[in-house]
Amino acid sequence: MTSTLEGCNDIVPCEDRYVWTLESDGVFSVASIRKEIDGNRFQDVSLSSMWVKSVPIKVNIIAWKVKSNALPTRFNISRRGMDIDSIVCPICNAGVESTNHIFFQCVVVRQIMRKISSWWNIDYSDVNSYEEWQVWLVSIRIQSKLKGVLEGVYYGLWWYMWNFRNKLLFDKKIPEKALIFDNLVSSSFYWCKFRCKASFKWDDWLKNPYIVLV
Template identity: 40%
Template sequence: MRGFWSFGITVLGFISILGSVQGDLQTGFYSSSCPKAEKIIKDYVNQHIPNAPSLAATLIRMHFHDCFVRGCDASILLNFTSASGNQTEKVATPNQTVRGFDFIDRIKSLLEAECPSIVSSADIISLAARDSIVVTGGPFWKVPTGRRDGLFSNASEALAQIPAPFDNITILTQKFANKSLNLKDLVLLSGGFFVKSVRNLVDGSLISSDMLLTRWVKVVPIKINLFAWKVQNDKLLTRLNLSWLGIDIHSIMYPICEEEAESLAHLLFSCSIARKVLSKARRWLGVSSQDFQSYEEWLLWFSDLRMRMQVKNMQEGVFM
């Protein structure tokens, strides 16, 4: 679930860039015109998302698809009518698998009963997406409001602009560039990239001079390499690291044991559960038993082990 939170937060962060074309937004935009607006949205999300947590990902996807075409204007909600003369974004191929429209419609009806014609559908989507992350256990952050609903929606624009799973790296790069997003944004938001391009991007421009380059041991899976590199640089999104980034979370304690703050050292080495797992791994590999307090201690111990390099690389993958 933590991977989903991280992705969801990343998506919503870049969505704020895509939506900025509508002018200045502000926190609490409806504080005077519809004071209960955000609470109504939050209460509805809190009531229904826990019973269907997959809706959280659904709302984030809807928000992303909406904002990638003409900004965050809720044009993805507009229905096709024969009088309009064109098919709307909703019926475009990328949006035919988007769900959650009824969910947004129900929130809209509640707000219309409270304060008619005040709260935009674009803001409803934005706030509901954020609240869905919070109610499924993710962090809370403030969402600026004041978006205006669009009156134009065209299926051909959605088809041409929304990144597709079959797009190659050249097409994806151009689609993101058209939205003033770069290759870094593409890597964070899209699954359609080459591993080599990601590694070159990370080593060439994303890491600072005092950080280690990415590790690349070919005998272990790519995900393990990336995980090990994050561990080396203490870049895992632990609760402690999230709090240092200024993200408001309910607790920084490690939820499994509730013994200490969820730091990298505690998560992987100090926690009693982690120690038991490491002990079993060492017993299975037939190496001496030893407790560690940090990645540095583990790396020093592992570096001193004498064995063939390929076997050592594989064992490192087992540990990580």
């Protein structure tokens, strides 16, 4: 071993450390792993992960999974050959639990989408998929920054719908459907308040979410 190391003068004693090879400085960053995922796993530009700044990363991740149909819905699980008792939506018991159903077609999510439209004073339209929802969002005539906040509200809706579905399946206590919208309004208020460069009060948020840009 000694003879093998002879002549190795460049070895400097130092502590072992991890190096993140996706960044030149060797330091991990969320942006680098997002670029890696977008560039290698999802080369389709339409599936790139575009984060909405007004909501937490965990909410953006759910929205990205809705967009890419990557959530383990009952329908997706059955397609992978796994034997499950039922593929019916556990929330409404009236359709196959696919991504499109649970986030756009389920009677519960549509009720909440109508409430959001009323809250934001915008025209409601039934949509059946992420693509149709995106077309609807683009058609709304409001400022681009405000539209980003509204997009974040819908991301929050999907996050709460998925959490409600999981609690319904796995928790002993049955969750309340009526709380989904209330929790969404409350959480989106705090998310926007601490992430948007604006100062607004709770009462203003309830009456007029457009106050975010004031």
